[in-house]
Amino acid sequence: MHSRSLRFISTLVALAVATALLTAGASARQRTHGRSRATITVFAAASLTDVFPAIDGTQKYSFGGSNALATQITNGAPADVFASANTTIPAQLYAKGLVEKPVNFTRNTLVIVVPTANPAGIHTVYDLAKPGVKIDVANSAVPVGSYTLQILKNMNLTTKVTPNFVSQETDVREVLAKVALAQADAGFVYSTDAQTVPGQVTVIKMPAWAQPKISYAMAIVTKSPNQADAQAFINKVLSKSGQATMLKYGFLPLVKPAEKPPAKITHPVKKKKKK
């Protein structure tokens, strides 16, 4: 009886060990089309927090301000792919040989969010110039912070609005959280982030004429030991289904769909002289 119990326990232990080993193996490596695929580490802009796992839920993600992630890569952090909310940071890393050539993969727009109660009565961007309005932004080193300053400059509102900045965050999700918690009267975020907290904030669109061009770029980290798998991830994001998922989460298509070529504009009254 005693020996049978021991056998039973040892069998259970063996099964548990085998299961643990199998699980660990499966999480570290996936078998795709007969080839063993590593789980890669993707450093991605905070605004991609929801959409990237929806495109590929099997990878390891680290989300944050693009500038902070770039600093980590520069310092040797073990990332395989870097996805930034702008094109300049990946271009800078590429120039330093830290990443392969970046590719653009989506676009976005900037909006204002205000708490649902809207205590400061903000209805347009021009209301942000009112005295006493508490505005939360990302710091200028973060892409969304840089775009915020750009759009204010485009509208000639810099000197009127920036005195109302009360806090500068390290990424866009922190701005969103503070506004959702009504710790600020307004904040600048991407339209895609605003959609992630329905009912907690009210979105105020920024004028299309003042919008900076917000393009996202991604690249394989040069030192990545998983180059092929990193490329496969990028391909997945750029694929038809990957792009469809980006659209589903509110991102803009990589390139605006081409319309029919316009007819040549000619003066409709003046006619050409006959030869």
Added chain:
Amino acid sequence: MTSQFSRAELLSRGAKGGVAVIAGGSALAILAGSARAATLPDGDLAYLRMLIATELLGADFYGNAIKAKPYGSRGSRALKLALFNEGEHYTALAAIFTGAGQTPATADDIDFTYPSGSFDSTGAVTKQAVALETLFLGAYLGAASGVQTASLLEPLSRIAASQAQHLTVFNELLGRPGFQISLPEPLAIDAASDALAAYTG
């Protein structure tokens, strides 16, 4: 078309998104005058940026209206002329903007939307044209009274006059007196921007 425009040069540059686009310098920029090479203050650039969007809106609207074919010959000709004018306005503004080291928006950058039924009938198209031309005229008058750079006044005033002509024609097509107001109201940039926002997605 004014004598200072070289239409052949304008059109030889081709068209994009319904609007002729000049990428670099051009003799067309006579209208732009000395403003082209000027370093413009942020406030003036903001006006130009917004006015460029109004021209893109105008070109988009008239392009759609022409396709809808709501009119007889007189109205159709008015739509085509208006489209042509908006293209030339755009080109002139874009030349100034480019000369100031900026990149003007193109039709690819902004998607426009219109109230439901805007292109369904002659009356709907004409009403929308009047609404838009009222906005455009007000925006130009507001800019003319708001810019700091003196050399911008001439191009802005001339384009405002062109927009007023459009407004007259479409008012008449709507059965109203062509000219009504002695002193049309300028629109401040925030009001013009808000009005413009109604047409952007």
